[in-house]
Amino acid sequence: MRKGIGLALLPLGVLAAACSSSSSSGSYSTTTTAAANSVSTPITLSLLKTKSYGEVLGSSSGQVYYMLTSDSSTKSTCYSACASAWPPVPSTTKVAAGLSGSLVSKITRTNGSSQLEYAGHPLYTFSSDLSQNATNGEGVYAFGGYWYVLSASGKPIKAAATAGASPSTTAGGYY
8 A cells, every 4th residue: 555655646756856947058047837937037039040930039049939919018918827838038138139129128927027028029938849949839829819939020920931932832833
């Protein structure tokens, strides 16, 4: 019976260890817990090259940033379970070359933490983007809106970039 209790408690120990860890790379640090909402670690806002969407906003360490269509320029609608899946990006003052500092601002979340905003869009990461420059959250409908990556101009990118498209691929074979 004691062996059964020990085995039953094992997943709780693994969960506790996972929740207490964080990853750090360069000047950007993130966690996958709700505590990420209150962390304000400096990051560098950069442009990242992705396979499917060209250059998108992200961190200098390769974390892609997303916007949520149900947010406004002054308010995030992503809290609780949403913020666990889509952690808010803490505000920063560092902006890489190629991006307009005038498009960078911040909002204050309900817990008092600051969230980075670009061109009126509060920014988030996606917990299922497990590799650099991953865009697994692009076009996903979740938590009341669509999630999109952003271009340097701050516009949502809603379709994969096409390189060298020909009339037969863009007009269904008719041109």
